[in-house]
Amino acid sequence: MTATLHRLSGEPQPSLEPMLRLVAGDMNQVNAVILARMQSDIPLIPELAGHLIAGGGKRMRPMLTLASARVVGYTGTRHHRLAAAVEFIHTATLLHDDVVDGSDLRRGRRTANLIWGNPASVLVGDFLFSRSFELMVEDxxxxxxxxxxxxxxxxxxxxxxxxxxxxxxxxxxxxxxxxIDAKTAALFAAACRIAAVVAERPEVEEAALDAYGRNLGIAFQLVDDAIDYVSDAGTMGKEAGDDFREGKMTLPVILAHARGDGEARAFWKAAIAGHRNTDADLAEAVDRVRATRAIDDTLARARHYGQRAIDALGPFPGGKAKDAMVEAVEFAVARGY
Incomplete structure (x- = not known):
């Protein structure tokens, strides 16, 4: 029977625990590679990189590489270094994103650019990109x-x-x-797909893992964009309303603006232009996205892509690996409730 995102009331909330348990041993090897490859004779590099890498992130992307390797039956070790390369790519983009966005919080901690400055964050991001390419070439x-x-x-x-x-x-x-397909989902897709490549599995399995990761990534980002308007820094690990204050046109805003009356559209025009960005303005924005069901519909869209991710696992046999990958999708979508 095809797994679905719908759970019966009273069932436990989905979590990443099954995936964490599945890949725990492999993840120790990945973490060892990460620790070794972020070292440098320039002390600032491991200090700054370590601040973000050790900052409490779930390491979801490298875990997806490891879980995908399990679901295709790979028994080698190449995926350890490649999972580390995936995490370095992700970490480098976070360092650069925080500079571009002027962010102050990342995973509930002060951002590297706030502590060490923008130039250092950009350059250490470049260092991590370079390390990721070294790992790819070595493979x-x-x-x-x-x-x-x-x-x-x-x-x-x-x-x-x-x-x-x-x-x-x-x-x-x-x-x-x-x-969002490019900035978020593409790395989810690649993280999964490379496991089929190293396992020398047929193209249909590569495509299936690519589709799983891509749809999961889109669902993940849709939920992130929704909870920017309904959560808080303690839950999200970043300031609530960051997207609003930065004038980012995410799906909740696109829908709320399209469905609003003249007064609402005037509000969004001023807000997105940067003229209304106080806490009171954020509260009004939250009210407006809720009133137009923009949050509900964004989360419904996330569930749609989540189901597509689950359906993409069809070619693979049942078992702990597949179950963990299904629950990872359910977890990603459930964050929006």
Whole structure:
């Protein structure tokens, strides 16, 4: 029977615990690679990188590489270094994103750029990108190198696309989806797909893992964009309303603006232009996205992509690995409740 996102009332909330248990041994090996490869004779580099890497993140992307390796029956060790490469790509993009966004909090802690400054954060991000490419080259697979290097370029394009789309009320929904597919989902997809490559599995399994990761990534980002308006720093690990204050056109705003009356549209025009960004303005924005069911519909869209991720696992046999990957999707979507 096909797994679905719908759980019966009274059932325990989904979590990442099954995946954490599944990959615990492999993750120890990945963490050892991360620790070794972020070292440098320049003390600031491991100090700054360690601040973010040790900052309490779930390491979801490298875990997906490890879980995907399990679901395709891979028994080697190449995926350890490649999972570390995936985490370095992710960490580098976070360092750069916080500079671009001027963020003060990341995972509930002060951002590296706030502590060490923007130049140091950008340069250490570059260092981590370089380390990721070293790990790819050492693996020796041109196909893996093509997937991960291409993904790095796609992420950068997505961030630039988002930057140029900021404070644009006319942003169409399809461009928004293209942005989150590039800046978030592409790395989820690549993290999963490379496991099938190292396991020398057929193209259909590569495509299935790519689809799983991509749809999970889109669902993950949709939930993030929704809870920016309904959560708090303690829950999210960043300041509530960051997207609002930065003028980011996320799906809740796109829907609320499209469904609003003249007064609502005037509010969003002023807010996205940066003229209304106080706490009171954020509270009004929350009221408006709720009143238009923009949050509910964003989360419904996340559930749709989550179900697509689960359906993509169809080619793989049942077992602990597949179950853990299904529950990871359920966890990603349940964060929005």
């Amino acid at each position: 020796g697979s041109l196909k893996v190198l093509k997937i991960l290097s291409g993904t790095s370029a796609i992420i950068a394009e997505g961030e630039v696309n988002q930057l140029t789309a900021a404070r644009r009320l006319d942003l169409p929904e399809d461009r928004y989806l293209h942005i």
